[in-house]
Structures are given as structure tokens and as C-alpha cells.
Amino acid sequence: MILHDALTRGLTDHPDSLVGNLGTTLTYRQVLAAAEVRSEALLDTLPGDTDGPPRVAISRRNSPAYVSDLLAVLAVGGVPILLDPLLGAAELAELFTSCDVDAALHDSATALSVEHGTVTDCAGSAVWRPEHRGRRRPPLHPDTEICRLSSGSTRSPACIEFSGAAVLAASRAWLAASTLGPADRVLCFAGLYNGLAFNTSLVPGLLAGADVFVPSGLPSPGNVARHLVALDPTVLVAFPAAYDAIAASSNDVAAPVSLRLALSSAARLDPATSTALARRSIHIADYYGIAETGPLTFNADPAPGGGQGYPLPGVTLRTGEREDGVGVLLARSASMGTRYLNYPGEFEARVDGAGFYRTSDRGSLDDDGRLRLAGRVDNSLDVGGRKFAADEVVDVLNAHSEVTDSAVALVSGRDRPVLGAVVVRSGPVDATDLRRFCLTRTAPYKVPERIVFVDELPRSGAGKVQLGKVKAILSAGVRGGTKGEELDV
Amino acid sequence: MSDVDTEIAELIAETSGGAVGKDLALDEQSNLLEKGFSSLSFLQLIDALETRYGVYIDLEEDTTFLGRVSGIVRFLKDQNVV
Numbered sequence: 189m190i191l192h193d194a195l196t197r198g199l200t201d202h203p204d205s206l207v208g209n210l211g212t213t214l215t216y217r218q219v220l221a222a223a224e225v226r227s228e229a230l231l232d233t234l235p236g237d238t239d240g241p242p243r244v245a246i247s248r249r250n251s252p253a254y255v256s257d258l259l260a261v262l263a264v265g266g267v268p269i270l271l272d273p274l275l276g277a278a279e280l281a282e283l284f285t286s287c288d289v290d291a292a293l294h295d296s297a298t299a300l301s302v303e304h305g306t307v308t309d310c311a312g313s314a315v316w317r318p319e320h321r322g323r324r325r326p327p328l329h330p331d332t333e334i335c336r337l338s339s340g341s342t343r344s345p346a347c348i349e350f351s352g353a354a355v356l357a358a359s360r361a362w363l364a365a366s367t368l369g370p371a372d373r374v375l376c377f378a379g380l381y382n383g384l385a386f387n388t389s390l391v392p393g394l395l396a397g398a399d400v401f402v403p404s405g406l407p408s409p410g411n412v413a414r415h416l417v418a419l420d421p422t423v424l425v426a427f428p429a430a431y432d433a434i435a436a437s438s439n440d441v442a443a444p445v446s447l448r449l450a451l452s453s454a455a456r457l458d459p460a461t462s463t464a465l466a467r468r469s470i471h472i473a474d475y476y477g478i479a480e481t482g483p484l485t486f487n488a489d490p491a492p493g494g495g496q497g498y499p500l501p502g503v504t505l506r507t508g509e510r511e512d513g514v515g516v517l518l519a520r521s522a523s524m525g526t527r528y529l530n531y532p533g534e535f536e537a538r539v540d541g542a543g544f545y546r547t548s549d550r551g552s553l554d555d556d557g558r559l560r561l562a563g564r565v566d567n568s569l570d571v572g573g574r575k576f577a578a579d580e581v582v583d584v585l586n587a588h589s590e591v592t593d594s595a596v597a598l599v600s601g602r603d604r605p606v607l608g609a610v611v612v613r614s615g616p617v618d619a620t621d622l623r624r625f626c627l628t629r630t631a632p633y634k635v636p637e638r639i640v641f642v643d644e645l646p647r648s649g650a651g652k653v654q655l656g657k658v659k660a661i662l663s664a665g666v667r668g669g670t671k672g673e674e675l676d677v
Numbered sequence: 678m679s680d681v682d683t684e685i686a687e688l689i690a691e692t693s694g695g696a697v698g699k700d701l702a703l704d705e706q707s708n709l710l711e712k713g714f715s716s717l718s719f720l721q722l723i724d725a726l727e728t729r730y731g732v733y734i735d736l737e738e739d740t741t742f743l744g745r746v747s748g749i750v751r752f753l754k755d756q757n758v759v
Contacts, residue, residue: 403736405738406719406723406736408720429720571716571717572716601694604694619713620707623710
């Protein structure tokens with residue numbers, strides 16, 4: 189298990205470096221000790237007869253305990269599956285079944301109220317275990333050491349298998365480009381399960397011996413400002429939505445003395461935001477990476493509107509075409525995932541004979557070799573840097589007993605995109621009821637802000653939903669649709 | 678309904694990007710997420726509350742009080758700012 193060995197070596201070599209937040213901070217030495225306690229408890233908790241390594245989901249908010257949990261699962265020879273803690277019970281249940289998860293670690297026993305399982309204590313953390321073992325256990329690739337999720341490429345979140353070599357290759361490339369070292373203090377507002385945090389802060393940070401601070405609260409401008417003042421980080425990591433909020437705020441968030449790098453990814457950063465923050469001496473490097481390939485570009489000297497930077501060491505980017513002739517970016521990296529555990533064949537179908545992964549992003553390399561992204565070619569959605577498929581939301585809406593059909597899209601709002609749904613109903617459900625239903629099943633960011641009820645969805649002669657008309661209905665913000673319907677927001 | 682209730686409802690309406698009107702914000706039957714208030718709107722609401730009232734909202738702790746006007750008003754009263 190090369191990932192466990194490498195991480196443990198990073199912590200052992202820098203015993204006094206820190207992992208924490210403003211409330212709780214542990215030294216690397218203490219993290220290792222906590223991991224040992226948790227791993228002993230895990231050995232007592234996990235079934236001893238799993239077919240292959242035990243699959244342990246970690247669904248926790250950012251904290252030092254996240255790191256010790258990750259190390260503990262690796263230490264017992266398990267494969268950690270890192271999940272967004274905001275996922276709803278229905279999403280967790282589907283993932284636990286489709287990946288045949290043997291256990292799940294979570295902050296809260298109530299949040300783990302997934303059917304057909306029991307929740308017990310594992311050295312102070314709630315652990316869920318299935319009552320019945322899965323009949324179909326999708327095999328893990330022999331090299332798989334960790335799994336993370338990808339949303340937007342498949343109808344529901346796909347579980348990407350990564351070898352230890354791929355994870356370490358991503359980290360080594362990042363360390364070489366970012367020159368992260370033991371003197372750095374990384375302040376990361378992204379969830380540790382997410383590639384932005386995992387590939388720029390968690391793994392490279394621990395390998396380098398940096399202090400890694402991981403707040404769990406929302407990155408409001410005031411919260412970011414308090415952390416900047418208290419921690420004086422050298423590296424700031426956050427989603428575009430956090431930077432947008434800072435730029436729009438009257439809270440005069442300024443760069444701390446030591447800040448040398450601010451990172452953003454997951455969606456193109458608004459040039460107005462990067463310009464506004466550059467005036468406050470916060471120069472944001474907006475890099476490109478996707479869950480399946482790891483980080484792909486970096487720019488140590490970013491300028492507002494200057495694109496996504498240069499390919500990382502070991503990365504090759506080029507443009508190509510999908511089967512339908514639509515142009516997309518192709519990426520090859522040593523940090524690429526192996527396959528989807530719960531969507532057999534779908535990952536492999538996107539990798540060509542030369543090892544290039546076919547992304548759903550459009551973009552080009554300029555004469556200097558810098559990448560400039562130009563948008564997406566599929567119907568995946570991005571809300572504040574969180575990607576997911578529109579079909580995920582449709583499935584949740586259509587699961588309501590009084591919903592017969594629905595379509596989902598992002599439309600322009602007053603000052604940012606708004607997630608909207610056009611819904612055909614068969615009963616008296618209203619928008620609030622429908623959102624309440626969705627919130628019990630899915631993450632809050634996938635719940636439509638705007639809901640318009642119609643008698644029927646606009647469809648083409650072939651029966652395909654006409655997305656342009658759906659967006660027009662949602663954008664109108666007034667009674668609209670195909671037959672003079674009710675707006676209910 | 679107090680003036681503070683109305684003020685908070687207006688802040689919610691402003692920061693919701695049009696998703697939640699003032700009257701809907703004052704309806705205590707459902708929380709803001711159920712009304713269509715997004716996590717991005719919460720970022721703006723928290724910023725607006727901290728800026729207007731000079732308070733510090735600890736986002737590492739339980740923040741469910743932000744889901745209803747009554748919870749926000751109770752928080753501001755506990756902070757002795759209204």
C-alpha cells in the first residue's frame with residue numbers, strides 16, 4: 189500500500205507540523221496516534237471475510253479526524269471511498285449498494301440513517317454497516333488504493349478507483365509546480381473529499397510536511413477574513429463561489445502578509461472577481477483539473493483573465509472530437525483514475541488508445557502553451573464549483589409520488605446562475621413541499637431554487653425535452669410553459 | 678411582527694437573488710432551504726448579517742438558526758445587537 193506508506197512517512201518526518209482549524213489543531217504526531225486508535229477499532233468493526241480489501245466510505249466534514257480516519261482505513265488494508273458529507277440518504281444508499289460498501293464513517297449517526305444498515309460507535313465516530321452483504325460485489329481493480337466520486341459524467345455519482353501511484357503522481361506534480369514545502373501553511377476551504385482539496389492541500393500538504401488548516405464552515409467573506417488574520421496562511425484554497433463572495437462583499441478581506449498562492453478550480457473564475465481580488469493583493473491561480481484525471485494545469489504567476497495556466501509535469505493536453513464531431517479537450521496524465529467501480533466500462537470508453545481521457549470541456553492552448561477553457565459540452569451543472577448531472581436532480585424530483593415529469597437547468601439569475609426545475613405534477617404538491625422532499629434525499633445544492641409547474645414539458649417531435657424552452661420558462665420567472673401554467677416559487 | 682423581523686426578511690429577500698420574497702421569508706412553516714434559498718445565498722446572507730450588525734457567526738458550529746427569521750432574530754438578541 190504505497191499511499192499509506194507515503195502519507196505515514198510524510199507525517200512521521202514532520203511530527204510537529206499541524207492539521208486543524210480554528211477550533212481544533214493536532215500535530216502530525218497526534219494525528220498518527222489518533223489514526224492508530226481508530227484503526228484498532230476498525231479492525232474490531234469491519235467484517236473479516238470481505239471479498240478483497242474492505243471498502244470504507246468516509247463522509248465527514250473537514251477536521252483533523254478526517255485525516256486520522258483516512259490513515260486508519262488505509263492502515264487496516266481498506267480502500268477509503270471519500271464522499272461529500274452533504275449527500276442525502278437516498279444518494280448514500282445508492283452508492284453503498286452499487287459499490288458494496290462494507291462500512292461508512294460519518295460525523296453523525298442520524299445522518300447515517302440509511303436503510304438496511306446499523307450504526308454503531310467506532311472509537312468515538314459513528315460507523316454504519318450493512319445488515320446484509322451485497323449479492324453483487326463489483327470487483328476493485330487490484331491496484332486500487334482509494335476511491336473518490338465524480339458527478340456530472342454519469343446519471344448518479346460515479347466512484348473513481350485510483351491506484352496509489354496515480355495519487356502520488358498527482359501530488360508529486362503539484363509539489364513540483366507549487367513548490368509546497370514544510371514552511372507552508374495551507375488554508376483550504378474546500379471539502380477534503382473534493383479534488384481541489386485532495387490534490388492541492390491534503391495529500392501534497394501531508395507529504396511536504398506543511399501545516400494544513402481545513403475549516404468546515406461556509407467560506408463567507410467574514411469567515412475567510414478571520415482565518416486569514418488568525419493563521420497567516422501562505423496558500424489559500426477555495427471554490428470560485430468563495431472568491432465571488434469576497435469580491436462582492438463590503439468586508440475588506442485583504443491578503444495576509446505571507447500569502448503567496450491562492451487557488452481556485454472546478455469552474456472558470458469570473459475575470460471581474462480575479463481583478464477585484466488582485467487589487468487586494470490576492471492573485472488567484474485558476475487551475476484546470478477534473479476528478480478522473482487529477483490536476484492538469486497550474487500557473488505560479490496568474491493574471492486576471494489569463495486562463496488556467498500551463499500543463500503540469502507529466503500532463504499532455506490536446507484538442508479532439510467526440511463521436512458526434514463536437515470539439516473537446518483530451519487529457520493524459522500519470523494521475524488518472526483507473527475506472528468507475530459502479531459504472532463498469534464507462535470510464536474506459538472515454539480513454540483512447542494513446543491513453544487520453546476525453547473530457548466534456550471545450551478549450552484551447554494559446555501560443556505560449558497556456559490553457560483557456562471555453563465551457564462544457566454536456567448537460568452537467570455547476571453550482572458554485574460543485575458539479576452534478578441534471579439527471580440526478582430529475583431523478584430525485586420524479587421520485588415524488590405527485591411528480592410525473594420534470595426537467596432541470598441552470599439559468600441566469602439577478603447576480604449568479606440559478607438552479608431551476610420545470611415540473612409536471614399530478615397532485616397538489618407545491619414548491620416548498622417538493623424541496624422538502626428533495627432535501628431528505630439529496631445534497632442541498634442540488635435542490636432547485638426556482639420551480640415552475642407546467643401541464644407538460646416542452647418536447648420535440650422525437651420526444652426529447654427542449655432544453656432551450658425549459659430555460660425560457662425558468663428565465664421568464666412568470667407564468668409560462670406550454671399551456672399557461674402556474675408559477676410556484 | 679417586529680421591525681427586526683421585517684429587516685431580516687428584507688435582507689433574506691435581497692440576498693436570495695429573487696428566490697425568496699419578504700413575505701415568504703416571514704413564513705415560519707418552512708425553513709429557507711425549503712423555500713429555495715441556496716447555499717450561495719447563505720454566503721451572502723451571513724456576510725450581510727455580519728456587516729450590518731457587527732456580529733460574528735461561527736460557521737464551524739451549528740448554524741441551523743439561520744434557517745428561519747425567528748432563529749436569526751433570537752441570535753441577534755443573544756448578541757445584544759437588536
